[in-house]
Amino acid sequence: MSSSSSMSSAYVVNPTLSTPVCFCDVEATVRYSNTSTNTGRAFLGCRKYNTKGLPYCKYFKWIDSQDIDQDLLERKNDLLRKEAYLDKILDDIQKREIQFRKMADEIEKRQIELTNINEEIVKNISILLQQQADLRRSHTLSSLFWAFVIVLLCYLLLAMRGYGM
Numbered sequence: 001m002s003s004s005s006s007m008s009s010a011y012v013v014n015p016t017l018s019t020p021v022c023f024c025d026v027e028a029t030v031r032y033s034n035t036s037t038n039t040g041r042a043f044l045g046c047r048k049y050n051t052k053g054l055p056y057c058k059y060f061k062w063i064d065s066q067d068i069d070q071d072l073l074e075r076k077n078d079l080l081r082k083e084a085y086l087d088k089i090l091d092d093i094q095k096r097e098i099q100f101r102k103m104a105d106e107i108e109k110r111q112i113e114l115t116n117i118n119e120e121i122v123k124n125i126s127i128l129l130q131q132q133a134d135l136r137r138s139h140t141l142s143s144l145f146w147a148f149v150i151v152l153l154c155y156l157l158l159a160m161r162g163y164g165m
Contacts, residue, residue: 022046022059030063 022028028044042063048056 020044020061023057024048024059028059028061 020028022045024046026047029047029049031043031045033039033041033043044059044061044063046056046059048054049058
């Protein structure tokens with residue numbers, strides 16, 4: 001296996017795998033060799049390589065197709081696990097939404113009940129106030145009646161004394 005040199009040529013592909021970081025602390029780029037001995041073979045290299053005027057670190061690592069397949073399989077399994085987890089979360093959210101709707105319906109029902117109870121209380125208070133006013137009026141009339149009776153008795157007593165009875 002030969003390593004790449006400044007004489008080798010390669011074309012760049014956007015990385016789709018979890019790629020390591022090169023010595024420049026930049027994500028390494030997947031490239032494919034165009035040399036006669038390694039035509040089409042994938043390798044990782046510094047992203048800054050062959051970029052006009054930028055210094056690069058000469059990071060280089062061959063990528064075997066088995067490594068890529070294993071990485072893809074791991075990513076697929078990881079994505080399937082995450083999808084199952086998200087499906088579970090979505091299911092939980094939908095169950096909670098149903099619970100919240102039931103609770104909202106129950107709250108609305110209780111608000112209607114409380115409104116009806118409040119209206120009944122207001123009605124009963126109105127009746128009680130009317131009864132209280134009627135009692136005061138009755139008390140006032142009773143007091144006036146007895147005052148009239150007392151005045152009349154006093155008048156009769158004075159009248160009977162005045163006539164010598």
